[in-house]
Amino acid sequence: MKEKKKILFIDRDGTLIVEPPEDYQVDSLEKLEFYPGVFRNLSKIVDYLDFELVMVSNQDGLGTASFPEETFHPAHNKMLKAFENEGILFSKIHIDPSLPEENSPNRKPRTGMLQEYFSDEYDLGNSFVIGDRITDVMLAENLGCKAILLKDEEQGRMEVEKEDLGDACVLITPDWNKVSEFLLKTERTASVVRKTSETDIEVFIDLDGDGRTEISTGLGFFDHMLDQIGRHSGCDLKIKVRGDLEVDEHHTIEDTALALGEAVKKALGDKRGIERYGFALPMDDCSAQVLIDFGGRPWLVWDAEFKREKIGDMPTEMFLHFFKSFSDAAGCNLNIKAEGQNEHHKIEGIFKAFARAIKAAVRKDPFDTKLPSTKGVL
Numbered sequence: 001m002k003e004k005k006k007i008l009f010i011d012r013d014g015t016l017i018v019e020p021p022e023d024y025q026v027d028s029l030e031k032l033e034f035y036p037g038v039f040r041n042l043s044k045i046v047d048y049l050d051f052e053l054v055m056v057s058n059q060d061g062l063g064t065a066s067f068p069e070e071t072f073h074p075a076h077n078k079m080l081k082a083f084e085n086e087g088i089l090f091s092k093i094h095i096d097p098s099l100p101e102e103n104s105p106n107r108k109p110r111t112g113m114l115q116e117y118f119s120d121e122y123d124l125g126n127s128f129v130i131g132d133r134i135t136d137v138m139l140a141e142n143l144g145c146k147a148i149l150l151k152d153e154e155q156g157r158m159e160v161e162k163e164d165l166g167d168a169c170v171l172i173t174p175d176w177n178k179v180s181e182f183l184l185k186t187e188r189t190a191s192v193v194r195k196t197s198e199t200d201i202e203v204f205i206d207l208d209g210d211g212r213t214e215i216s217t218g219l220g221f222f223d224h225m226l227d228q229i230g231r232h233s234g235c236d237l238k239i240k241v242r243g244d245l246e247v248d249e250h251h252t253i254e255d256t257a258l259a260l261g262e263a264v265k266k267a268l269g270d271k272r273g274i275e276r277y278g279f280a281l282p283m284d285d286c287s288a289q290v291l292i293d294f295g296g297r298p299w300l301v302w303d304a305e306f307k308r309e310k311i312g313d314m315p316t317e318m319f320l321h322f323f324k325s326f327s328d329a330a331g332c333n334l335n336i337k338a339e340g341q342n343e344h345h346k347i348e349g350i351f352k353a354f355a356r357a358i359k360a361a362v363r364k365d366p367f368d369t370k371l372p373s374t375k376g377v378l
Contacts, residue, residue, distance in 0.1 A: 004123035005052050008045070009114075009139070010090075011131030012057035015150050017079055019132075024060075027071040032078060035150075037176035042088045044180045050270075051127075051183075054117075055093040056139070058108050062097035109138030117143070128170075130179065134159045141168040148172075148179055188364070190266035194259040198251040199243040203259045207267050207362045209236025217241040217252055221312025225351045226256075232355035235362075249315055257322045261329025264358070268294060273364045276372040278357030286340025288349030292357040293333040300324045304338040304350065311343055319347055323354070 013019040017026060018033040026032055045051060061067045083089070094113040098104035105112035117124060129140035132150045137160060140147035147169045149156045156172035171182050188207040195201070213230035215223045218241060230237030239260065243252030268274065271294060278292040300323055306316035327334045336354070340346045 005121060006050065006123050007054050007117065007127040007145075008051045009054050009056050009127070009129040009143070009145065011108075011129075011133070011136050011150075012055055012079075014132035015130060015136075016055075016083075025067055025072075026075050027067060029075050029078060032075045034079075034082070035176065039083075039086050039088070041176040041180035042083070043086055045183055046088055049183060053088070053090045055090045055095075056108060056114065056129075057093075057095050058135075059095050059097050060099055062095065064097075109135045109142055111139070111142050114143065128183070134163055134165070137165045137169045138163070141165060146170045148182070150174060150176075150179070188267050188269065188362075190263045192259045192263040192266065194255055194262075196251075196255065198247075199241060199255040201242075201255055201259045202238070202240045203256075203263045204236075204238040205260070205263045205267050206236035207264075207364075209234065212236045214238045214240075217256060218243060218245050219249060219252060219313050221314040222249075222253060222256075224312070225314070225347070226260075228348065228351040229260075229355045229358070232352050233358040233362075235358065249313070249318060250321075253314070253318045253322055254325050257325035258329045261326040261332075264326075264362075265330045268362060271372070274372060275361055275363045278360035284340075284345050285342055286338060286345045286349045288346070288353040289335075289337040290350060290353040290357040291333070291335040292354075292361050294330070294361055295333060296331045297333065298327045298329075298331055299333045300327045301335040304336060304346065306343050306346070308343045311347060316343070316347070319350070 010016060013024065013026060016035055016038055018035055020026060020031050046053070059067070059072065062072055063069050080090070096104060096106040096108065096113060098107050100107070104110070124144045127143070127145045128148055129136050129143065129145050130148045130150060131139070134149075137147040137149055147165070148171045149160065149169055151159075151172060152174055153172050160166055160169045160172065171179065173179065185208050190205055192203045193201070211231045211234045213227050213236070215226045215230075215237070217223055217226070217239065226237070226239055229235070239256065241252055241256055243255070245252060274294065276294055278290070302320045302323065304319070306319070308316055310316060323334055323336060336350060338346045338350050340349070
């Protein structure tokens with residue numbers, strides 16, 4: 001399946017260039033001033049992320065006697081050339097010249113100019129609108145994107161709260177440095193929803209989180225083990241499961257592993273700059289070793305035996321099945337070995353070692369564009 005395109009819809013005045021305070025029109029070369037940090041940070045975004053750049057701007061009355069096009073284009077073209085010289089190219093430029101009182105369907109925050117992006121070719125849910133006005137946040141909500149508001153934090157928060165746009169606006173800052181840092185980080189999140197006749201599962205993961213977890217599967221011991229994955233990997237992890245536990249635990253555990261594996265694979269993206277491999281640890285009387293390779297090929301080697309039928313409310317036969325399902329969905333090699341006397345310690349050691357293996361393997365240098373493979377693909 002062809003990967004969908006993600007877009008940064010970027011406002012012009014007040015975002016790429018400084019908006020003149022006296023008349024809001026950049027209608028001469030003398031008024032052309034670039035927003036501080038915009039070149040350096042957009043260059044990072046272009047070099048290290050896979051967003052398509054689209055400019056979207058309202059230019060009130062462009063083409064009228066008060067704002068003739070011949071005064072607009074010299075400064076506009078000079079601006080575009082300056083960005084082009086830094087390797088920053090806009091795939092499309094959408095400019096609406098209408099006045100507010102005209103109520104044009106093309107004027108932000110309306111989406112009349114942007115209908116082509118409502119298609120299966122684009123991933124609007126993982127796209128962003130970047131702008132300096134509350135109408136840019138409204139545009140993001142209308143597109144189904146997230147918004148980054150380039151404004152003083154206190155003032156911007158007041159505007160967002162007044163319009164009840166907190167869910168749409170994910171960052172408020174006047175600093176392009178923080179914009180690029182945010183985008184480099186949020187690239188590694190994923191949500192997966194898996195619904196069958198047997199289970200209904202929602203998984204969210206942030207590979208660069210703080211180890212915060214919200215886990216609810218209906219199985220107390222399974223919740224405890226999944227919590228270990230989040231806390232010891234450093235990933236933020238939310239898992240909500242409604243399964244047919246009146247039948248048994250099998251479908252709940254298997255489908256959760258499949259959804260979690262899919263989420264990790266999705267969050268890793270193209271895997272450029274990751275460490276790829278991972279780890280082992282002791283736990284009291286036990287030793288647990290989990291070796292992982294996010295190399296794109298599923299495989300499981302399992303060397304652990306359990307004498308009890310259940311630990312808590314989780315059948316021990318499902319431990320192997322959990323990691324096999326995760327391996328299949330994540331496309332990773334897993335080599336798991338555990339020794340010891342205490343069955344609880346043994347499986348908890350495995351889950352903790354698994355978490356630490358993930359932490360080591362998904363660690364990423366955001367400025368490293370190399371793929372950790374001699375094959376050129378993972």
